[in-house]
Amino acid sequence: MEIEFEQLIELQRLDYEIRQISLSLKKIPSQLKEIDAQINSHIQKVEQAKENLSQNQKKRRDMEAQVQDTKEKILKYKRQLNTVRTNKEYASLLKEIDTSQEKVDSMEEQILQEMLKSDEIKEEIKETEQKAEQEKEKLNLEKEKIQKEKSKMEKKHQELLQERKNLVPKIPSDQLNLYNTISNKKNGIALSPVKGEFCSMCHMRIRPQVLNELKEGNKLILCENCGRILYWLKKSA
Ligand SMILES: [Zn+2]
Numbered sequence: 001m002e003i004e005f006e007q008l009i010e011l012q013r014l015d016y017e018i019r020q021i022s023l024s025l026k027k028i029p030s031q032l033k034e035i036d037a038q039i040n041s042h043i044q045k046v047e048q049a050k051e052n053l054s055q056n057q058k059k060r061r062d063m064e065a066q067v068q069d070t071k072e073k074i075l076k077y078k079r080q081l082n083t084v085r086t087n088k089e090y091a092s093l094l095k096e097i098d099t100s101q102e103k104v105d106s107m108e109e110q111i112l113q114e115m116l117k118s119d120e121i122k123e124e125i126k127e128t129e130q131k132a133e134q135e136k137e138k139l140n141l142e143k144e145k146i147q148k149e150k151s152k153m154e155k156k157h158q159e160l161l162q163e164r165k166n167l168v169p170k171i172p173s174d175q176l177n178l179y180n181t182i183s184n185k186k187n188g189i190a191l192s193p194v195k196g197e198f199c200s201m202c203h204m205r206i207r208p209q210v211l212n213e214l215k216e217g218n219k220l221i222l223c224e225n226c227g228r229i230l231y232w233l234k235k236s237a
Contacts, residue, residue, distance in 0.1 A: 003220055005231050007171045008179055012191040014164045019188045021157045028150050035139050035146075042132035049125040056118045060111055067107050074100045178220060182228055192223055193233040200233075202226035 077097045084090050168176065183190035192201035194214060199206060204225035206214070214221055214232040221230050 002172075003217055004171050004175060005217060007167060008175065008191060008229065009231065011164065011167055011171065011179065012189070014160055014167065015183065015188055015190075018157065018160045018164065021153050021160070025150065025153055025157070028146060031146055032143060035143050039136050039139050042128070042135045045128045046125065046132050049121060049128050053118060053121045053125060056114055056121055060114045060118070063107050063111050063114070067104055067111070070100050070104050070107075074104070175220065179229065182222075186226070186228060190229055192226065192228040192230055194230050195233055199223040199226060199228070199230060201228055206230065 074097055077093050077100070081090065081093055084093060171179070179190045189201060192199050194200065194206055194211070197206050197211060198204065202223060202225045204223060206223075210221060210224075210230075211232075213219065214230055217232065222228065223230050
């Protein structure tokens with residue numbers, strides 16, 4: 001019986017390429033998702049900075065309202081100074097005025113601090129926005145590149161499948177069945193070339209008798225160790 005080694009080797013090459021492309025294609029959705037997550041994290045940073053500014057503004061408004069209240073209280077105390085009758089009441093009011101004025105001074109100092117902080121936050125918003133824009137542009141380009149790569153791989157995948165479809169009828173069915181059975185068991189690698197005196201897949205030494213039979217190429221011989229179909233790699237190959 002004629003063994004179609006060349007066709008089997010070609011089939012193995014096609015299957016290997018088909019498998020590699022399928023694996024690469026499978027990775028693409030998670031690659032795209034990872035890029036989207038990066039884009040999102042830049043957007044989040046901008047959102048966070050904006051949120052910080054709004055907190056800062058709210059804090060300032062609250063303190064300004066308190067300052068206003070306290071100033072009004074001071075005016076009220078000052079008016080009362082004219083009406084009190086005892087020294088004790090007078091002293092007590094003066095103390096209230098002092099305490100309230102200290103509170104106003106301290107809060108005005110804090111408001112000033114918050115204003116300085118707001119300038120920093122505004123600067124941060126500008127920076128994070130710029131950075132987000134730059135990164136988004138870069139990451140979107142990367143996504144485009146991956147999409148293009150994906151289309152190319154899908155096309156190649158289809159071509160390889162077609163080549164396989166054309167090739168399969170040229171291989172006798174018993175040889176094809178054996179190939180498929182071993183391929184399924186051995187992670188898609190059914191064939192192993194013999195290099196020197198060794199099975200190149202599992203590195204088992206091949207017995208001299210088997211080597212001779214392989215060189216004749218009249219029958220399918222399986223590696224005694226890994227069970228793959230052995231073939232003699234001609235010097236030129
Ligand atoms: Zn082997």
